[in-house]
Amino acid sequence: MLTPDEQRTAVECFARAVADGALTSGPAAAEFEDALAEFLAVPHAVATSSGTDALIIALRAVGVGPGDEVILPANSFAATENAVWACEATPVLVDVDPVRLTLDPALVEAAVTPRTRAILPVHLYGRLADMTALADIARQHSLYLVEDACQAIGVTGVGQHADAAVLSFNPYKNFGLTGKAGAVVLRDAELAGAARRLAYHGFDPERKNVKQDAFGLNAKIDNSTAAVAMGLLPRLTLNNYRRAFLAKRYLDGLADLAADGAAILPAFTPDHAWHLFSVRTAAGTAARDEIRRHLHTVGAVETDIYYPVLTHQQQTPVHRKHFAHLTLPLTEQAHATIFHLPLHNQMSLSEQDRVIEALHDAFRATAH
Ligand SMILES: Cc1ncc(COP(=O)(O)O)c(C=O)c1O
Incomplete structure (x- = not known):
């Protein structure tokens, strides 16, 4: 729930976007992506229509597809496993460290097979998984590391160890907006480009309605929501x-x-x-x-x-x-x-x- 002051800010930002007619696409989306990337000290951010879409985009951007295995915990919101199913990959569930309740790196390593493509830790309740150990394992086995950081925005380290970190801005989250929204943040420009195209129909971002990739979702953040996000980010x-x-x-x-x-x-x-x-x-x-x-x-x-x-x-x-x-x-x-x-x-x-x-x-x- 937004505070009365946050509600006023949200309504003002939304009203400006409505008055400008910039509801779906518009300048606020890119402004918010830049602000988010700066806030997290990560080079690239692609703002999306939900954390769930952001998870699918992140997994697809790193190439997760049919026949691949993705290692993740069993104690998460359904979106985490759903993103793996959405890529037609197989979720491989691994037990957690009993204190953090996040993926146990030793058990992750034991679960790696030739089909493993990515590790997908969840920062449960906002506590970071052991990202240093997981990044080591990912490096040693040439796997991708995608963080489900939907519950952990604002924690130092999010986005710093992984190929992609996924955030949710649904109204129940620490950075809750006025509807569903999320983002993928990435360190690599090429992966960021792939994520951006996946978020919008596979289109080349520089050429309107011209495809660069065969497939993409309709999952960019609405400009009106991004305008609200810009207004609320300073309070996070x-x-x-x-x-x-x-x-x-x-x-x-x-x-x-x-x-x-x-x-x-x-x-x-x-x-x-x-x-x-x-x-x-x-x-x-x-x-x-x-x-x-x-x-x-x-x-x-x-x-x-x-x-x-x-x-x-x-x-x-x-x-x-x-x-x-x-x-x-x-x-x-x-x-x-x-x-x-x-x-x-x-x-x-x-x-x-x-x-x-x-x-x-x-x-x-x-x-x-
Ligand atoms: C751990 C986790 N992953 C993914 C999601 C999906 O985010 P969204 O609701 O923005 O799709 C959520 C929140 O709902 C979550 O808590």
């Missing part, structure tokens, strides 16, 4: 600091639950955008569900689970065919007991104190 850093501040307050306020072993909390590290704040219950799934119920019914605190069904446990025929016999013990253990507390830019300290108190109540009331 402060909003991320707000989130980090609130995360630290949660950690301090819940430290006793962690100290007595009832709750497992994330570490306060600088490589974290604090998109989501997770809590794990030491006592298991039933205890987690009871705590959530108590928070809802007694404390009037809404919590959520990201993600309730792991990729390999989805029950479509395709998932059953590919993953029926797959177990990912660390991912499964973590997600059996995880849930997420409210955390957003506009959360007041008293609201947060109420959540902290309600959580203590819930842990006390449900302790057996």
Whole structure:
């Protein structure tokens, strides 16, 4: 949710684009791409219509196609695996580091086969995957590295280690706009050119409606959305600091639950955008569900689970065919007991104190 001030800025920027008639294409898109590239200190940015489209574009730009394997975690939003399916490639799911909850580099290396084309780590909840180790593996095995940084904009390092980093600006993200949008940021000019053509029908960017590639999507950011993005970008850093501040307050306020072993909390590290704040219950799934119920019914605190069904446990025929016999013990253990507390830019300290108190109540009331 945008603050009232952000709403005013967004409406003004949108109104200007409408008045100019520059709704789909126009100057704001390129301006925003330049501003985003500068913000992330990455040479190239291609702004897109969503993070999902950006993932498909990034994977296709590095050449992922039919018959290829892409290594990714099972604990992500469906967009991550969907992008792999969209390239007609095969997702190879690998377990996570139990602390970061992101791809375990040693297990990634063990999963590399002659068909592996790319590694696709997800910076889950905003915490960066171990990009240095993953970049080493990618280099050693001549693989592409594409970051799903949809939850991690603003963290130093995004886009610095990979061939492409993918961002989402949907309204629920740290840099949320007034609709769906995303971007791919890249270090290599040729890959950036391929991504740009993939985002718009395969057209040569210099020649209107003349194709340079056989295929491309209609997935450029709308100029009107880019205009809003330009207006809101200067506020991103402060909003991320707000989130980090609130995360630290949660950690301090819940430290006793962690100290007595009832709750497992994330570490306060600088490589974290604090998109989501997770809590794990030491006592298991039933205890987690009871705590959530108590928070809802007694404390009037809404919590959520990201993600309730792991990729390999989805029950479509395709998932059953590919993953029926797959177990990912660390991912499964973590997600059996995880849930997420409210955390957003506009959360007041008293609201947060109420959540902290309600959580203590819930842990006390449900302790057996
Ligand atoms: C990890 C992750 N990947 C990809 C996406 C897809 O982004 P979008 O919703 O902009 O398509 C999201 C967000 O929804 C996400 O959280």
